[in-house]
Amino acid sequence: MERSGGDQGPHLPAPSLWPVGFAVGIVCILAGLVVSWPAVAAGALITVIFGFLWVRDATTEHRRMDLHEEPAGGPAPARRSVEPIPAHKGEAAMPAPHDEAEIDRFPRNKFLEGATLGLGAAIGGIVTLPVLGFAVLPAFTDQETEEVDVGTLGDYPEGEWRIATFLEDPDAGEVSRRTAYVRNNGPLEGRPSFTVVSNRCVHLGCPVQPGGPSEEDKKKIVRGEGGTQVELTPTQPSNFGCPCHGGAYDIEGNRTAGPPVRALDRYEFSIRNGRLFLGKTYSVSEVQGEGKDARIKRYRLAGPGQHVDGLESWLYPIQPPE
Numbered sequence: 001m002e003r004s005g006g007d008q009g010p011h012l013p014a015p016s017l018w019p020v021g022f023a024v025g026i027v028c029i030l031a032g033l034v035v036s037w038p039a040v041a042a043g044a045l046i047t048v049i050f051g052f053l054w055v056r057d058a059t060t061e062h063r064r065m066d067l068h069e070e071p072a073g074g075p076a077p078a079r080r081s082v083e084p085i086p087a088h089k090g091e092a093a094m095p096a097p098h099d100e101a102e103i104d105r106f107p108r109n110k111f112l113e114g115a116t117l118g119l120g121a122a123i124g125g126i127v128t129l130p131v132l133g134f135a136v137l138p139a140f141t142d143q144e145t146e147e148v149d150v151g152t153l154g155d156y157p158e159g160e161w162r163i164a165t166f167l168e169d170p171d172a173g174e175v176s177r178r179t180a181y182v183r184n185n186g187p188l189e190g191r192p193s194f195t196v197v198s199n200r201c202v203h204l205g206c207p208v209q210p211g212g213p214s215e216e217d218k219k220k221i222v223r224g225e226g227g228t229q230v231e232l233t234p235t236q237p238s239n240f241g242c243p244c245h246g247g248a249y250d251i252e253g254n255r256t257a258g259p260p261v262r263a264l265d266r267y268e269f270s271i272r273n274g275r276l277f278l279g280k281t282y283s284v285s286e287v288q289g290e291g292k293d294a295r296i297k298r299y300r301l302a303g304p305g306q307h308v309d310g311l312e313s314w315l316y317p318i319q320p321p322e
């Protein structure tokens, strides 16, 4: 049956899968911010492609309408100038109210639809972007760990262990207090060699204790460059143990018993002007050998309980960058 007066129904968009693809792309970008930059790039690509297809789909009808407005016989002829018609003669300037079939409501509907969507997007952006920025950006900025001066080489007699306690970030205060077990291994190829083990248990993060006496009465405080203050306590461990769940480690930090899944983390170190500086921590799956002859299987810092090698490392949930 022929419809008179054009489409009178609401202008609903045709069903489309493009918004789903667009949403998948956004999810990939957000997940990629946590996981890796290649995932962000893939998400951006998906978002752009599906966004383009979505926009093209949504504007198809509008573009068709533009084409139909073009007269079939080419451009309209120029109007002749005519004499003005008196107001009481001629046709009505506007279509009669009852002749609704001839009123084209489409442009207004489209305008309202676009204005509503645009306004919603603007308000959503104003509300969401600052929250997203504060939540996500700090994880990617100011991640560099400052090196900490923990004293001169003379504060670490060769072959002995010291418990070094210090503030990693003095501005952050006590929450940044760290403890490392430090042993001077003596020279290696003409350069000093140290073993610097973190006291953070790799099971759930409890403080690991040295398995041997500590000489609290010989504790001393040394001051480093920049005013850092480090407590050094002599200790004679034969191993390390965790009081929380019975995790046990040998003197090189290898796991020997209990729930920990890898060796103790270690600190990077450097020596400048006869002083020892501790840097970032890194994870270790295993240490072969001892002291300066040790061969360390080193990995990017992992979270407590996280495997760093083997099949389990692939099955572990994705970790945010540390």
Ligand code: FES
Pocket (backbone or CB within 6 Å): 201, 202, 203, 204, 205, 206, 242, 243, 244, 245, 246, 247, 258, 259, 260
């Ligand atoms: S936290 Fe150390 S064994 Fe559980």
